[in-house]
Amino acid sequence: MRILLINPNTSRAMTAKIADAARGVAGPDVVVDAVCPAVGASAIESHVDEVAAAAAVVELVAADRDGASPADAYVIACFGDPGLDAARELVDAPVVGIAEAAMHLAAVSGRHFGVVTTLSRTLGRAHDLVARYGMERACVSLAATGIPVLDLEETGSLAVETIASHSADAAAGGADVIVLGCAGMADLCAELTARVGVPVVDGVAAAVGMASGMVRMGLGTSKRDEYALPARGAAAPTLPPQAANLEVFA
Amino acid sequence: MRILLINPNTSRAMTAKIADAARGVAGPDVVVDAVCPAVGASAIESHVDEVAAAAAVVELVAADRDGASPADAYVIACFGDPGLDAARELVDAPVVGIAEAAMHLAAVSGRHFGVVTTLSRTLGRAHDLVARYGMERACVSLAATGIPVLDLEETGSLAVETIASHSADAAAGGADVIVLGCAGMADLCAELTARVGVPVVDGVAAAVGMASGMVRMGLGTSKRDEYALPARGAAAPTLPPQAANLEVFA
Amino acid sequence: MRILLINPNTSRAMTAKIADAARGVAGPDVVVDAVCPAVGASAIESHVDEVAAAAAVVELVAADRDGASPADAYVIACFGDPGLDAARELVDAPVVGIAEAAMHLAAVSGRHFGVVTTLSRTLGRAHDLVARYGMERACVSLAATGIPVLDLEETGSLAVETIASHSADAAAGGADVIVLGCAGMADLCAELTARVGVPVVDGVAAAVGMASGMVRMGLGTSKRDEYALPARGAAAPTLPPQAANLEVFA
């Protein structure tokens, strides 16, 4: 089984990190590949970035689908789940967003979860996703650390400190489980779990788990109506070739 | 006062038609300009199209903002309200989507409304918007006519027939008001009102009304946090120049 | 176009003030008249007052409708939107409440708004309206300043101070936009906007904007079933002539 992990920002370092995290939790029969666009937003921290990210997801999924050996499942590795609906139109395979997966698994791990994310300006999108996935009762807090996505690389232990502190606040406020609100936090999950004392969910791992389970049981994307291949999307997406030279982290 | 109407598909005929509809309901002190992208989706009928439409909206709003005389308000003239959040980040002026405006005004015109739209595959997006705008109680039906957007031009009276029939069904089922689910139906609104016997709301007109009211009272987009100008969006959006030669219908 | 502004309390000073506010934001083609009842509640600050206010609204709308030149739209200028459903039964024209209008426009200006109002005992009614208009997700706070309606006149700058302080608290708590919860605050809107740093919405201006937009597009009140003229309401309302000598602020 092959899962394609799509990082919709252009950070090669972050893509490699996410791929590592995914491989660490994938079953023995799962191959994880990862890609990111060659041009576009360097981090997804605004609605404008989300628009660029969605365009990148569409292109990367379509390119893989039209390649020699299309993936058995696709994971969108950005907490805003950009382009999720569009990607589902393009393939029969399951497409799983990391916010979606993290919330679904967090709701199984405990009654209430809290999201700890990067910049406060992204909380609006998180609110939208909580509503879209039916998590209004399960999600009891959305907190921003103020750490920009790309600073997660550099700040290292300081980032852990800040995220752990917000996570502890969320737990004190009623969260049984913490959801990490950025793919770039994937490598911090184990350390945070140890420090916070409640389960911490990384969406990349969650999505790989859900996607591989779906593949094993033969469950793909429903092609009934909404997610059927669009007439004009059959040959190729209508977007410009912004990401022609994909970086593949196989 | 100048309002910029953004049709995110590439149909010049439809853009001209929408501009006419908007001008017919604008106050005497309002100038309506209209634009559409030079390349992109010819109609917005899938989530893949929505991604392209959002990218077009971002570019067109940014281009106008950076032009000689930026608009006092922006209207996104596609019923999926693509790129609405992103456009709000780019300007201080109000940005109004036509689905949003139509639903808000329909909720003032009667207790319950029904949406009549084009293809059934777009109903998922409509469901999302109903939830996003808090219209779960107000919206009692979502119906698709099966008419593709671009066929609205050609089928003429047949389209009116079909839309009127679905509207009558919606009214019989409890809708006090009908919301037209496509900008391309703007020119049919008066005829449909006469035939269906309940108010019929065209989102283009609704959005122009809301936007001009907001401009008169000095109410723009809140720039607090979520909709503040993104750091990387200050100079120019991160999208490729897909719509370089904008068609302006001034 | 003529809009009739209905202040359902008996304060002539407040009626004049509201009329001024409305005229300041009306389009060049809009005439705003204002009326208040001759007897009734001097301010609307309790459910008992709401009952009196609703009765006044019914009478004043019916009297105007039966007059020589009925208005093209009616605005109920009290934040409880008293008598809104009843007034809709009486006329074909649009009827817009100021709470309703303020919330709809606030939801377009930003994702989340907070309401700042007068006495805490009115918050229950505000909760009801938030639910009725589908604003549970958009409205993130309801705060009372403790200032009685009629003290807004006298306290001047002190009132601004208190309202600004509560508005700042609401913004700090996540409100992108502030909604003023009393028609009597209409004249403070501009000053508050300047002080608070986020958009502040006065419902009177909002309602005039929505109502005039509706008139221009030919959108009135749906007369299907619920809002059809009641059998016994055709000739005259069944209420006593409490407001015989209407004060008209034309």
Add this chain to the structure above:
Amino acid sequence: MRILLINPNTSRAMTAKIADAARGVAGPDVVVDAVCPAVGASAIESHVDEVAAAAAVVELVAADRDGASPADAYVIACFGDPGLDAARELVDAPVVGIAEAAMHLAAVSGRHFGVVTTLSRTLGRAHDLVARYGMERACVSLAATGIPVLDLEETGSLAVETIASHSADAAAGGADVIVLGCAGMADLCAELTARVGVPVVDGVAAAVGMASGMVRMGLGTSKRDEYALPARGAAAPTLPPQAANLEVFA
């Protein structure tokens, strides 16, 4: 214990009928009195009627409160629960609306209930009450028979036939319990229960049961803030004396 039953329309025959129904289910220690206004709406079938009804409720409750032996509890015997919030401001005793009581008891009698009422134009108000009382999940249908309130008197067995038919439809559609949507149906409850085969709830009986239970346990209306006596309501309501010669059905 004395319960005052308030019929807010002017029908003496209906008031007597409701009083009989209430007495039939009251405990041995409960005295039921009934009143109706001398002038006002002859039936409550529109929002305009609701406004008149609310005014009547305020007056009748205040008059009883200021009388020689105020009631221990008040029941508002009209399915729109007009004036409920206002009446709660006026007294310390419990005030129970019949729609409210019927829905609360129906939700204990089965999982899902359906409401069968008079004219379809009243369904909007019923929707509001379902939401206000938190019954969105419990209430699975709202159906109108088309029978005007006052025709319930005259049509006798025909009315039973029609209501039974709509009740059977509701049961077939998933309603475990039927709620009668008009006080004027109180005398038909037993016959309907026998015919429909599922429990049928008359709100008058339900409200008397809830109110007397509240009195026995010392539970009145909370006077904290919202329902505290209004400053201007202490002496007398601000409404005109429309119902000076109350009809008392003691």
Add this chain to the structure above:
Amino acid sequence: MRILLINPNTSRAMTAKIADAARGVAGPDVVVDAVCPAVGASAIESHVDEVAAAAAVVELVAADRDGASPADAYVIACFGDPGLDAARELVDAPVVGIAEAAMHLAAVSGRHFGVVTTLSRTLGRAHDLVARYGMERACVSLAATGIPVLDLEETGSLAVETIASHSADAAAGGADVIVLGCAGMADLCAELTARVGVPVVDGVAAAVGMASGMVRMGLGTSKRDEYALPARGAAAPTLPPQAANLEVFA
């Protein structure tokens, strides 16, 4: 009329106390009997306890139903309402849970209520019940005192102090009414009401009031489909005889 009060834990002292509380508020025509299981959980403070409690409720209701003089109504005297749905399958009579009854009456006594309960680990169950009974808008706070159920007996005035303090916090936070979240607090209700200054609702009293009202009006449990007697439940429940020697507090 005979009401059977079912305490699903094994505490004889608590059963006697609850029975006293119930008798104090029952009408003159109501006999209250009380039972508890001979073996099982000594207090219901976890989901594991809830499972045992539900089993006890099923047995005790079935045993009473099959006895010489079955009760006219059943009250489940544990705030988790364990076994409520199952008990409804077993009898035609009304079955009322004390959480359910307390919330319904609290919602009639004021707009917003707060629950004050025992251990924080039971709040999850309380959240579930708030949702099940449609009380998301009415219930504004859920607070745990940290007092284990059985300590309520011993700590006496200290428990009152703690519960009163949490109740006052709830009232300050917007609760018009306090709901006591444990049957074992039934005897403290009067004292708490006096101290807190807002109505305090004991679910045992509330349930006895609702149940006796339902009996008087002939309203039992709907036997349509969901709550019809199960095929295998007709003779006897499928549970082991854990409570063979029932303690009856008649």
Add this chain to the structure above:
Amino acid sequence: MRILLINPNTSRAMTAKIADAARGVAGPDVVVDAVCPAVGASAIESHVDEVAAAAAVVELVAADRDGASPADAYVIACFGDPGLDAARELVDAPVVGIAEAAMHLAAVSGRHFGVVTTLSRTLGRAHDLVARYGMERACVSLAATGIPVLDLEETGSLAVETIASHSADAAAGGADVIVLGCAGMADLCAELTARVGVPVVDGVAAAVGMASGMVRMGLGTSKRDEYALPARGAAAPTLPPQAANLEVFA
């Protein structure tokens, strides 16, 4: 990795069937064991059955936990998810219900799903679960086939015919995905998928997929407060040893 599948009814044949279905979709590194109680309900088709099922789940989980090699995850293989909260208190490992898992995966496979289940009397429980898991928007239909659980074994192709027919109706009504509402349908999933033309989700497979994904990423049950081991549950559950001679299908 070892997953324990708990069938809470006493059918050995059904337990074996479920175990087969689970093994067919488990990863190569997963061992699936299955157990059922020796005494109890032969099928779970009522709330009384649910109570017995919850008791069985508690015992079976506790027995496994206290055994030589406790499982790494537990799956409750009954669509009512009986005892789910209680089981979570007893172990640190993940506990996944099949209704829960099926709904979470169905929501990833398409926007809207429909549940097709056995007897209509179980729909109430299904409604509760839909609300508990936040699936009110995702779940668009709940349909009962009328086939008792144990008849699924015997009726073979007739059952497939009936379930397929209800599934097709659900798809025609807007369901993108079908959720099978009984563990006993696990072996029919592939055939149904082929016939219905939209994805069909078997909860047993879904739960095994989610549970194994959770184990791989180190995500168990949060032990914060609600799901911490109960004081009295540490040694052994408080239930009688009804299932002493467990049937283990290893």
